[in-house]
Amino acid sequence: MIIEIIILPMKYRLLFISAFLAFYLVSSVSAQETDQKNVSDNAALHRKLDSLTTKVDSILMDQYDIKKDTTKDGLLIHNAIAIKASSLGLGFESILSVHAKINIRLSLSYFKISGAEQFYSETVEYDLTHENIIGGAYIFVDYQFHKFFHATAGIIYRVDKESGSAHPVSGITIGGIEIPAEVIGNISYAIEKNAFAPYLGIGIGRSISLKKKISFSADFGVYYTKALKVDINATGMLTPTASDLNKNQIINNVDVSGFWPYGSIQLSYRIF
Amino acid sequence: MKNKTGMIRLFKISLLIVLIISGLNSCEKSKDVLEGIKVTIDWDVIWSKLNFIFKDANTGALIGGDNYQQVTVRVSGESKDAIIDISGIQKEYYQSSNGFMTLGLNPNVDSGSLLSNPARFNIIAHADGFMPMSQNLTISEQGTYNITVFMASVENPPEGVSIKTSENIGMVNDGFLQEEITLKTSGEEACIIIPAGLKIVDEHGENLEGSLDIRLAYYDNKNDGSLATFPGGLISRLEKYGAVGDGTFFPAGLVSIEIFDQSGKKARYFEQQALQLVLSIPSGTYNPETQSEVKAGDEIPVQSYDPESGIWKYHQTTNVSVGKRGDLEVSTWISHLSWWSFDWFEGNYCDTGVELIFKGDFGECNQITIDGIIRKKVDGTFLRYISLNVSEDSTIHITNAPNGLPVYIEWLLTQNCSDCFTDPAFNPLYIDDLCAFNTYEVPLVCFKPGTTSVTIDVTGYCSENPDLVIRPSSGIWFRPIDTFCWRYSTMENGYAAICDVERGSTYVLGTYFDNIWYEWQITIQEQEIYPLELDFTDKICSELF
Numbered sequence: 036m037i038i039e040i041i042i043l044p045m046k047y048r049l050l051f052i053s054a055f056l057a058f059y060l061v062s063s064v065s066a067q068e069t070d071q072k073n074v075s076d077n078a079a080l081h082r083k084l085d086s087l088t089t090k091v092d093s094i095l096m097d098q099y100d101i102k103k104d105t106t107k108d109g110l111l112i113h114n115a116i117a118i119k120a121s122s123l124g125l126g127f128e129s130i131l132s133v134h135a136k137i138n139i140r141l142s143l144s145y146f147k148i149s150g151a152e153q154f155y156s157e158t159v160e161y162d163l164t165h166e167n168i169i170g171g172a173y174i175f176v177d178y179q180f181h182k183f184f185h186a187t188a189g190i191i192y193r194v195d196k197e198s199g200s201a202h203p204v205s206g207i208t209i210g211g212i213e214i215p216a217e218v219i220g221n222i223s224y225a226i227e228k229n230a231f232a233p234y235l236g237i238g239i240g241r242s243i244s245l246k247k248k249i250s251f252s253a254d255f256g257v258y259y260t261k262a263l264k265v266d267i268n269a270t271g272m273l274t275p276t277a278s279d280l281n282k283n284q285i286i287n288n289v290d291v292s293g294f295w296p297y298g299s300i301q302l303s304y305r306i307f
Numbered sequence: 308m309k310n311k312t313g314m315i316r317l318f319k320i321s322l323l324i325v326l327i328i329s330g331l332n333s334c335e336k337s338k339d340v341l342e343g344i345k346v347t348i349d350w351d352v353i354w355s356k357l358n359f360i361f362k363d364a365n366t367g368a369l370i371g372g373d374n375y376q377q378v379t380v381r382v383s384g385e386s387k388d389a390i391i392d393i394s395g396i397q398k399e400y401y402q403s404s405n406g407f408m409t410l411g412l413n414p415n416v417d418s419g420s421l422l423s424n425p426a427r428f429n430i431i432a433h434a435d436g437f438m439p440m441s442q443n444l445t446i447s448e449q450g451t452y453n454i455t456v457f458m459a460s461v462e463n464p465p466e467g468v469s470i471k472t473s474e475n476i477g478m479v480n481d482g483f484l485q486e487e488i489t490l491k492t493s494g495e496e497a498c499i500i501i502p503a504g505l506k507i508v509d510e511h512g513e514n515l516e517g518s519l520d521i522r523l524a525y526y527d528n529k530n531d532g533s534l535a536t537f538p539g540g541l542i543s544r545l546e547k548y549g550a551v552g553d554g555t556f557f558p559a560g561l562v563s564i565e566i567f568d569q570s571g572k573k574a575r576y577f578e579q580q581a582l583q584l585v586l587s588i589p590s591g592t593y594n595p596e597t598q599s600e601v602k603a604g605d606e607i608p609v610q611s612y613d614p615e616s617g618i619w620k621y622h623q624t625t626n627v628s629v630g631k632r633g634d635l636e637v638s639t640w641i642s643h644l645s646w647w648s649f650d651w652f653e654g655n656y657c658d659t660g661v662e663l664i665f666k667g668d669f670g671e672c673n674q675i676t677i678d679g680i681i682r683k684k685v686d687g688t689f690l691r692y693i694s695l696n697v698s699e700d701s702t703i704h705i706t707n708a709p710n711g712l713p714v715y716i717e718w719l720l721t722q723n724c725s726d727c728f729t730d731p732a733f734n735p736l737y738i739d740d741l742c743a744f745n746t747y748e749v750p751l752v753c754f755k756p757g758t759t760s761v762t763i764d765v766t767g768y769c770s771e772n773p774d775l776v777i778r779p780s781s782g783i784w785f786r787p788i789d790t791f792c793w794r795y796s797t798m799e800n801g802y803a804a805i806c807d808v809e810r811g812s813t814y815v816l817g818t819y820f821d822n823i824w825y826e827w828q829i830t831i832q833e834q835e836i837y838p839l840e841l842d843f844t845d846k847i848c849s850e851l852f
Contacts, residue, residue: 209851210395213415275347275778284343298324
């Protein structure tokens, strides 16, 4: 395992280490919670824990001047919305604080780049259009293990689509033959990397401020993805270009399988 | 204030990290997604293909089939600009390879109007050691045409062809022949008398000089070998009094005269005087005007052939007389050199004639090639060679057919090459008028001694452009490795069915593009598809791809 990590490129090594740290932090918290759960059978300890939780909440509320909106289960309920910029596009987020240290976040992001240009080969002038769409839907759970840091785990449904098309502007003369544009044909391709991807990361700041309306936070982590779908369509003389051989070549070229970095910054507004 | 500054710094750092991460993600995209993609094109832009096979009229062997000899072909005629190499390249001269050559009709011409406006052109073929040959062709519908061109070898001419070559004879000064030259073929079938004082010039009007090399070729009107080499074919076009008509020749005899001077300059015209040509007429020659055997006193038109236009030109009519040897002969004076024929020209012809429907067994791939000879019913002489690609439910029209002439088709049994042939009960097939709106059914039978069919998958490459793949379309010929019995198959976008072959046997396959013969060998095993690679020449790659 260590050897595998060492032989990874620097990019992956950094990502792996950061992911590992994030995972370790979350695991530590989970372990503490698990321990507490194990002793919860003990009524006395359970009562002590409730008392402790109440005390913690009380301290937090005193420290941060939080209104007493504690539920009957002792949880803190806050809700905020956020705008964010991430490596998967621009989007917005709804944040629900279910505990003083635990937030659940639902996000959507989207980004699109498109363009058109003309391409001149030796014989054919092509109109090229291309479009890149990235985005995703996320469910993140934050654990605020420090005043300024939180660990995050979640699922990203990643949307990543790249497409392009080319069609000849006009006919050509090859040898002694004039070939109309429609006979030459068009070609288009689409690469879809849509997939559910598990995410682990660490964050800076709070997605919901406990004492202010506006808060800033940032997330850095990794997600794992492997799915890839390639389609090529071609018409006219170019029809055989849409071959399985070429699809496999694109899959080899893109090769999305593996860990990919994720980062985001966001500004949140606490509604209540 | 301190906290605010810290938050701004934190925001900046975070933003920087997010940008770095986005950059890392974009590394995935910055890879060339299309790197290594093979742009693959179907090169099937020529819809009417013309498969030429050049054969020695005497032996039937392919010219260049067992050596590297090539037949040089020039295209002339009103539609010459519509003819291109199967690769798509148009040239002044085309060359066969291995005895094969595939041309095509430019698709810009090959539209739906062919029926009303057929493509008419001629090919003029030259090969070292062979008499020149010309073939008139008319394409009135899209399709694949197999055209066999028979050429007469000078050293080993077919039966009925007599060739006399004399070198370094006579003397020409400033174009004027100094002494009379008489030349006869070995059987005295043809004789030319070139009088002294005759001025000889080439096609540009330049004088010939020095001694002369003369080649006189006589073609009789009886044998298949000589009639198959009749310039332009016996079904042809004649210009008479300025009008061009279509019809069928009933030849009495044909000569070809070629004269070269020491420098290789070729004689074309005579001035001041004319050359006398005397031709004997074989007994039993049919005169369609009298509808009986030719006899002394009958009139015979005299024509010369213009290979540029592919049209025969009427000059005069001469009378049949009794020669010194007691046989019949004709004589005329000619003022230019070309092919000269004494023959009757009858009737019209139609571009599209009777319909043939082949029924029965077509072999493993439901497609075979059937060869035959159309003969005049009246005297059984050769009229035309046909080679038809037939398949079930396909209808074949006889093209360029003589109008109103009773004929019969003698199907050539090609069982040495194919296991399928026409039912013997329909061989020959009698047809009263090839231009009538009639349909004739021809049953086929096949013997299949354990044969199978496979597919070849031909991929074309250009060495200078490895990311380009060409799926070629042309004809494919194949034969067992131990015989020269070629069979034909159609290759479309790289795929061709190789039919009725035996497992365990090795076959030679070949195709033609732009003067080059590409050949492979495959041994038929259990696999169904045989991938083959075709490295196109730099010339094709640079001009086309």
